[in-house]
Amino acid sequence: MSERTLRGKVAIAGIGETTYYKHGQSPDAEFKLALQAIVNACRDAGVDPRDVDGFASYGGDRSDGPRLAAALGIRELRFSNMHWGGGGGGVAAAVANAGAAVHSGMANCVIAFRSLAQGQFARYGRGNQSAAAGGDDAFLAPYGLMSPAQRFAMKITRFMTEHGIRHEALRAIAMASYHHAQSNPNAVMRGRPLSEEKYDASRWIIEPFHRLFDCCQENDGAGAVLVVPADRARGLRHKPVYLLGAAQGGHHRSAAPVHNAPDYASAHFRTVARNMWEMAKLGPADCDVVQAYENFTGGVLLSLVEHGFVDPKTANEQLVLDNLLVSGGRMPMNTSGGNLAECYMHGLEMVNEAVRQLRGTAINQVKDAKVVAVLGGPMVTPVSSLVVGTEDTL
Amino acid sequence: MSTRYLPEGLPAPAQEPIAQPYWEGTRVSRLVVQKCNGCGKHQWGPEWICHRCHSFDLGWAEVAPRGRIYSWQRPHHPVHPALNGHGPYLVVLVELPEADGIRMVGNLLGDPMQEVTIGAEVEAVFEPHDAATPPYTLVQWRLVK
Numbered sequence: 263m264s265e266r267t268l269r270g271k272v273a274i275a276g277i278g279e280t281t282y283y284k285h286g287q288s289p290d291a292e293f294k295l296a297l298q299a300i301v302n303a304c305r306d307a308g309v310d311p312r313d314v315d316g317f318a319s320y321g322g323d324r325s326d327g328p329r330l331a332a333a334l335g336i337r338e339l340r341f342s343n344m345h346w347g348g349g350g351g352g353v354a355a356a357v358a359n360a361g362a363a364v365h366s367g368m369a370n371c372v373i374a375f376r377s378l379a380q381g382q383f384a385r386y387g388r389g390n391q392s393a394a395a396g397g398d399d400a401f402l403a404p405y406g407l408m409s410p411a412q413r414f415a416m417k418i419t420r421f422m423t424e425h426g427i428r429h430e431a432l433r434a435i436a437m438a439s440y441h442h443a444q445s446n447p448n449a450v451m452r453g454r455p456l457s458e459e460k461y462d463a464s465r466w467i468i469e470p471f472h473r474l475f476d477c478c479q480e481n482d483g484a485g486a487v488l489v490v491p492a493d494r495a496r497g498l499r500h501k502p503v504y505l506l507g508a509a510q511g512g513h514h515r516s517a518a519p520v521h522n523a524p525d526y527a528s529a530h531f532r533t534v535a536r537n538m539w540e541m542a543k544l545g546p547a548d549c550d551v552v553q554a555y556e557n558f559t560g561g562v563l564l565s566l567v568e569h570g571f572v573d574p575k576t577a578n579e580q581l582v583l584d585n586l587l588v589s590g591g592r593m594p595m596n597t598s599g600g601n602l603a604e605c606y607m608h609g610l611e612m613v614n615e616a617v618r619q620l621r622g623t624a625i626n627q628v629k630d631a632k633v634v635a636v637l638g639g640p641m642v643t644p645v646s647s648l649v650v651g652t653e654d655t656l
Numbered sequence: 657m658s659t660r661y662l663p664e665g666l667p668a669p670a671q672e673p674i675a676q677p678y679w680e681g682t683r684v685s686r687l688v689v690q691k692c693n694g695c696g697k698h699q700w701g702p703e704w705i706c707h708r709c710h711s712f713d714l715g716w717a718e719v720a721p722r723g724r725i726y727s728w729q730r731p732h733h734p735v736h737p738a739l740n741g742h743g744p745y746l747v748v749l750v751e752l753p754e755a756d757g758i759r760m761v762g763n764l765l766g767d768p769m770q771e772v773t774i775g776a777e778v779e780a781v782f783e784p785h786d787a788a789t790p791p792y793t794l795v796q797w798r799l800v801k
Contacts, residue, residue, distance in 0.1 A: 387733075388735060389667075389735040391736070394670040395668070400671070400672065405662070406666060406731060406735070406736070407761055408735045408736060412735065419728055420774065466730075467731070468731045468732065469729070469730035469732065515707065519701030520761060522700055522701065526726070
């Protein structure tokens with residue numbers, strides 16, 4: 263029986279994004295942003311948008327595939343896919359689902375995308391405004407536990423307390439994103455650098471580990487990648503960026519109700535990371551760059567630990583700013599500014615950045631980058647991550 | 657003296673049928689959770705099937721209203737209009753060792769700025785909201801002296 267894998271079978275041939283805006287400031291409707299990013303990804307690849315035959319997204323994206331297909335005059339829709347779960351947990355899964363569709367022959371040319379204009383809809387950081395809370399929320403909201411930050415905070419408290427990890431480790435994660443954003447013209451936080459003093463003086467969102475700068479912003483924009491079979495990618499405009507490994511899901515009962523997951527202090531990557539590395543036949547030491555989704559910096563810590571990039575015993579020493587920068591860092595991370603400082607595009611901007619790093623066209627380029635890992639939104643369920651590489655890595 | 661920990665106006669629990677025995681228990685100051693009639697183990701939150709033995713015959717049992725703090729947080733940022741101007745408060749995740757380690761979320765009563773220790777022993781305090789329609793009771797926690 264042949265090996266069941268996506269390793270080297272599919273590639274990202276095009277990337278696209280819109281201008282990134284502070285939330286509420288996009289002059290364009292959310293659906294128009296989605297169309298712009300998709301058309302840009304097709305142009306980047308040199309592919310006629312009418313030849314796209316599938317769409318994959320996540321996080322309950324409001325720009326649905328059939329409407330996109332109609333608006334773009336797609337000749338034939340063969341794959342229309344929404345990944346369960348909130349936020350950016352599904353970012354890598356959407357790319358992998360697109361890859362699985364083209365590798366299996368269900369489709370030929372699939373867009374994975376995210377469009378988000380929270381300013382035109384509800385805010386994430388506001389709690390439930392209804393009079394009665396049902397489901398899980400019946401046991402949470404009456405106690406003032408309502409926002410995403412609050413849903414995850416107690417995982418972070420427990421993990422960091424147990425392992426003696428200091429808040430300064432999270433500060434380094436935030437500062438790396440802000441540092442890299444300063445040279446990125448499309449970064450929302452360009453021109454607003456973050457110093458240790460500014461971070462330390464920022465207000466508490468939640469004690470003990472969430473200051474203002476530990477929390478992502480909300481933004482408007484869209485991002486898209488075009489996924490095709492590896493053979494086809496070789497005939498297109500850019501150096502193909504191959505999918506080497508991808509996985510999604512969660513460990514045993516990670517979605518157990520009312521904070522009852524047996525392995526609680528987790529980003530939910532334990533099994534997912536193992537499966538991704540197995541498919542890729544690689545490990546954390548093989549990666550030149552990491553893009554690690556920041557909803558909250560504590561989630562990045564958990565995510566890095568569960569993917570094997572950081573040992574909890576030495577996290578305080580490993581997670582220092584110099585170690586995370588393109589210039590001289592041993593683990594360059596969030597090289598375009600990440601969710602915190604480039605744009606909170608639910609991690610799709612990180613997939614685009616991974617592609618630029620492997621093409622050698624990133625603004626903060628890591629020299630000779632051959633393998634990049636993208637760790638999707640941590641602490642939700644399901645989560646997902648992927649690793650991509652150049653032709654050399656096949 | 658106010659008997660509620662957080663200000664009025666936060667969402668009330670919907671008291672859905674799947675959790676009815678729990679809500680009825682809280683009204684008479686009893687902590688009642690799901691206990692499987694198939695394997696005898698407790699589970700929380702309420703679900704239609706036992707995740708251990710797949711029995712649909714889930715019963716309910718009163719458990720000791722005591723536990724220990726498994727984790728905690730002190731939110732400062734108001735996430736709901738009812739919390740505007742209220743200031744920080746404490747949310748705790750409490751593990752119940754006498755009920756197969758199930759966990760519940762509540763507030764830790766007392767000074768919101770108090771130091772909180774993981775592992776500290778707590779006991780339930782029933783917080784009635786009799787004027788609500790329908791009335792309900794929240795389960796809060798305080799340190800065992």
